[in-house]
Structures are given as C-alpha cells and as structure tokens.
Amino acid sequence: MQTIKLKNKPYLLAGYSMVGPLEGKGPLKDYFDYILKDDTLKEKTFEKSERKLLQDIIVGAIDKAGLKITDIDFFFGGDLLNQIVSSSYTARELEIPFIGLYSACATMAESLALASIFVDNGLAENVVAGTCTHFSSAERQYRFPLELGNQRPPTAQWTITGGGASVISKTPSNIRVSAVTFGRVVDFGIGDVNNMGAAMAPAACDTIREHIKNMGRTAKDYDLILTGDLGKLGSEILIDLMEHDKIILGKNYSDCGCMIYDKTERVFMGGSGAGCSASVLNSYIFKKLSAGDFKRILLVSTGALMSTTTSQQGDTIPGIAHAVELEFAGANKTNLKVNFSKDTNNVKSKKGGK
C-alpha cells in the first residue's frame, strides 16, 4: 500500500531552519533558527553558497538534537541543482553514509519519510533528513541568469533561499512520525514552467486523498494539512480538485509557499523550492507541534519533475507529492522513553513543551 503506518512512530528529535534575508523579513521570522544577513555565505558562486547553506543546516540540526555527526547513521538528502551536488558535497563533508534522493521540491517529505522508515524498523538510531534551495542558483539553472533582469508572469513563484533539516530518532521528543505516503507521478498537461502551482496541485490532491483514505481519517482529523509550495494559485486549484473528491480543505489547510513571505513582497504567487517546506516544517511547524498547539498535521511537499531539457523538448510538467503525518507526543513523553517498541495511540491533548 502507498501509505505506510509506522508501528513504532519514531521521533522528530530536532528541526533546524536557516533562511535568507528576504525570507527572514516574512511572517515566520521569529521561528527560524538562523536568518542570513548575506545570502552569498561568503562563497564565490551561488552554487557554493547553496552548498554551504545545506552544510550549515545539517550540522545545525544535528547540533540542536544534542548529537555529534558520528551519532548519525544516515543522511537522506537531495536538492534542485543538477546531480544534487549541494547534497552530495555536503555528504562528503559529513563522512556518514549518504542516501541521495531527488523529487524536486518534494524532497523534504521524501527524505523525512525514508528516514522515519529506517528508524521505525530499527535500521538506524539517529538519521538526518534535509534539503535547501538558493534563489540565485535555481534561477540561473532553471530559468535565466539574474543579470538579465528578466520579467516574470503573474503565475510565477519565488524560489526561496533557505532550507531545513530534521533529526529522526529513537530518542523521545514531543513529536512523532505516525505515517508516510509516497506519491504517484501525476501530469495534467501543464507545460508552462512559470505555473508550477498548477502543475503540482493534481499530485498533491492524489497524495492527500490516498493518505486520508488509507489512514481511515477525514481532513478534519488534522489540525493542519500543509502543502509544500503550490503558491496562491496552486492552492486554489488544489482546494477545487479536492472538492471533486468530496474532501473539503478548510481553515486547517495552508501552503508553505503562501506562508513564508510577507504579502507586501513582490514574490508573485509565493515561495517555492525544496527549501520552502523544509524551512517551514523545521521552524514554525516544529515549534507548534512541539508545544502541542498542533496535535496532528500532514506535511505534503510538492515537486515539479521537469528539467530544462524536457521543457525545451516540449514535454509537459509531471508533479509528485509525498506526505508525512506528524503527531504531538508531549503528553506521553516520559513513559515512552522505556517503551519505544510499543505502539501508543493514546496521545492526550495536554500541552507539553520541549
């Protein structure tokens, strides 16, 4: 089955986020762990800046979990650069086993899902999963060099500079991973690379519907259903599509791309990039779940799987979405420590802090 229920519900021990100056001015500014003043990170090229950003994020997450790099069994990661070089070169510095992934902007959920499965099945004690993007390296790889000063159509989104990483562990924390759903590739025929939200919304719909159905839940069972980077237009399309499936996304639905920037910024339909859901999950969502303000959320990172070559050769844009269900476990924190192997479904709504 597409949805995997995690029998031991491993813990999200730490989440760490780092964003650029523009993202650091947005509504989530108080939740990010680190806001860059200089988005070059003193590197000579944007690609090396992105790499340094990911290194700092991964090390930051491990450090926040109170662990050393050598305590980490596996690094699950990927990014948007060709041949996921930000992740591979980060893995070179870490010197721990590396499981390289690619699902475009759905990478945070994909890496988190696989990481959780490894810990859930006793294959690892502590693993790290993460990704990031850099506005400037993404622009010049996927679209145009910044120096050209190209105009954007209104449906465009803004690749965020930033990202996040999660440490999944056997060690108890206030947040547990309860289930994951790996998405199918869905293509509704959108060919416009400046309309990613529309290209990804059908995949998000497919994954959310399957996850909810397979878990025997309704949309109301989640305090938050959170897509990765559909943006304003993509979110509206998703709400419409889900209505056809008789699933109503109400006030408990949001999109990381719509949350990360201030409304006054000229970012068109909102944020995008693998770092978008990675940074929002590992900042705002982590803190709200950890405090018990959210009891159960569904993270649905969304990816557009084209390349510049496929676009040039006339292909449409396939989308994918992977989902990870996270639950507040604060009320159970103490007695779970000695009881990891047993499933506990009696999470109370009592507020707990980390």
Place this chain on the structure above:
Amino acid sequence: MQTIKLKNKPYLLAGYSMVGPLEGKGPLKDYFDYILKDDTLKEKTFEKSERKLLQDIIVGAIDKAGLKITDIDFFFGGDLLNQIVSSSYTARELEIPFIGLYSACATMAESLALASIFVDNGLAENVVAGTCTHFSSAERQYRFPLELGNQRPPTAQWTITGGGASVISKTPSNIRVSAVTFGRVVDFGIGDVNNMGAAMAPAACDTIREHIKNMGRTAKDYDLILTGDLGKLGSEILIDLMEHDKIILGKNYSDCGCMIYDKTERVFMGGSGAGCSASVLNSYIFKKLSAGDFKRILLVSTGALMSTTTSQQGDTIPGIAHAVELEFAGANKTNLKVNFSKDTNNVKSKKGGK
C-alpha cells in the same frame, strides 16, 4: 550501522536487461534479454530514447516476474539526466508510487538496497528497482555533443546504452538479498572528468571494506565481488587500495565496465554509466546466481557525484559506492515459500534452476 542485514532476505524475483547494439556485440550478448537494433528507439531526441529504454526495461522486469504493473507497490529509480527525468517520466507512465533517487552510476545498488529493505520489513510485497543510461544523451549533457567528434583521452570510459531492472518480492525465487551497505562520499582529489575510475575507486574500497567487516566475512567468502563501472584503470587502483587494507581481491573480483564490451572495441577503459551495473546484474549475474553457479556475490555499484557546474567551478569529483549482497537460494526454494518470516542460513550448494 552502515551495513543492514536483511532478516527475511527478500527475493530477487526477476531481472530484466536491455542494451544497445554495441553492448549487444560484447561478451555478455547471450545473457541480455533484449538487444536494440536501433538505439534511438524511434524517438526524436536521445533523451526521449533513454526514457523509452527505461520504460521498456521496467515493464520488461515486471512482466518477466509474472506480475502486472498494478502488483508493484513502489518504483525505486534514478538516472544520470538532470533532474532524473528518464525515471520521473517513466514513473508517470507506470502510475505507481515513485521514490526518486540519485547516486550517479551507483543508482542500481542504491535502488536495489532500498527496495530490498522495503520488502524485508513488510512495507511492500513487490517492488521494482532499476536504471539505465544512453551513450548519446550522457555525452551531450556531461561532455560534448556527438556532432563535434571530440577526441578522448586514454583514461576515458564509454557510457553504455542500456540498463536493467530487478523485481524484489516476498515471492520465493532462486536469489535472495541478504545484506546492503550504503556508502559514504569519498573524495581523493581527482578533478579530471575523463578519469572517473580513479575518482570512484576510493569509495568502492571504503564500502567493500566496511561491508566485509560488518558481515564478519573475508573477500574469499564471495564467489564474485563486482564493482559497477571503475573500468580497467579504476579496477587496478581499487585492487591496490584494498591491499593496503589487507583485503586481497583475486580472481573473484571483476568490474561490470570491464565485462560489457569486447576487447577489440575502442571504448578506452571500458563501460560506465548507471546502466552498466544495472544491465550486467540483471543479465549475466542474475542467471549465474539463479542457476547456483554463484553462491554469494557482492554488487558494488560506483558513482561519481560531480556535475558539469562543479567541474567548471574547480571542484574535485566525490565518489560513492553502495553494496548489495546476493545469495543463491535455490536449494531452499520450496520450503521457504511458507516460511518467509524466518531467517534461513542453511543455504546448501545444491544446484537449482528457475
């Protein structure tokens, strides 16, 4: 731990391979399932040819396993094209959940390892793992358009046209997956993109050493230790490096890149590409293991993790190698059918056929 011993030892139910005309003239020609007469596969671009090739391979493997596409729970795949578009667009046609991977030419072992873990832990009944490469699409993406007619240095390798896929299943067959090791990224400072074997050999050494140590074995416990695409020079470097670790790779060592082409072909150091170990594993190795001619082998697919951008920006080439240990299970075939959940270490050397 880097090495994961599979408690249930899932089965390699079917292997399917397809190669281009040049590979089809080589020493393994009698083992491939399908040899293309036309390497364009009647597509208009090399990238679309590669995509069609992968589609045919994945469907071929599922068909050979006696299954329908809808019987497959997950597709694990990746390839060398930017944003792994061959795999993503193949997944679009399959309409089954897709776990996109990237570890360059180590993708066959990475996908096989994750696929085996899923089946081993009861997360899936049947999964497919595979990859392929196309000489012409790889050349123009990584090096030069073929039309330029560039010369190659003697250390160069030849990206194969071809690939393979494996169906991993709970359903018994003559081959079991007994353990996997995910590699670390290792970089010895090679910067020459025409000397991939040298760049990848240190990673292969690291992974083989760790796997053998973690399994409590010696190199002699394997009928074959098979690297992915180190080529002639890389293989010699690996043998030297392993001697430093007191591990002697003797007659039971080979490299897929050295096996796939006829010695009279002008392929310099031999074959390379993600499709190299994928096609050799799912043809010759599959048949030899299935017949009991090999009792235990270690597949070590090797990948070079650079991109054209990192090379242009002066970075050296990091390598990675993932390992999958496969065992002949023919003697146990019948009584294992009802006994999947129990570990069986009493594999006899009796010959069994599929």
